[in-house]
Amino acid sequence: GFYDECLRKYGSVTVWRYCTEIFDYLSLSAIIDRKVFCVHGGLSPSIQTLDQIRTVDRKQEVPHDGPMCDLWSDPEDTT
Numbered sequence: 001g002f003y004d005e006c007l008r009k010y011g012s013v014t015v016w017r018y019c020t021e022i023f024d025y026l027s028l029s030a031i032i033d034r035k036v037f038c039v040h041g042g043l044s045p046s047i048q049t050l051d052q053i054r055t056v057d058r059k060q061e062v063p064h065d066g067p068m069c070d071l072w073s074d075p076e077d078t079t
Contacts, residue, residue: 024061028071029053044070 006016030038031050046067047053053071062072 024059026058028056028058028068039071041069041071041073046070 002019003013003016006019007013009015028039029050032038044067047070052067056068056071058068063069
């Protein structure tokens, strides 16, 4: 994954550590031109409004479940 790629390219986990720190501060979503809703992962069944997204405390590691996890989740390689 990303950790292995950083280690292979840069020979150290330092770049990976800095990147994961930055990820903790990135927005969960964005709206472009009041038309396009963007999220890293997907929609959450727990979120019905944009105001609910605005109330999520983003400055933390992504939990393993819940609305924040749904919005930020990485795709899984499943068939």
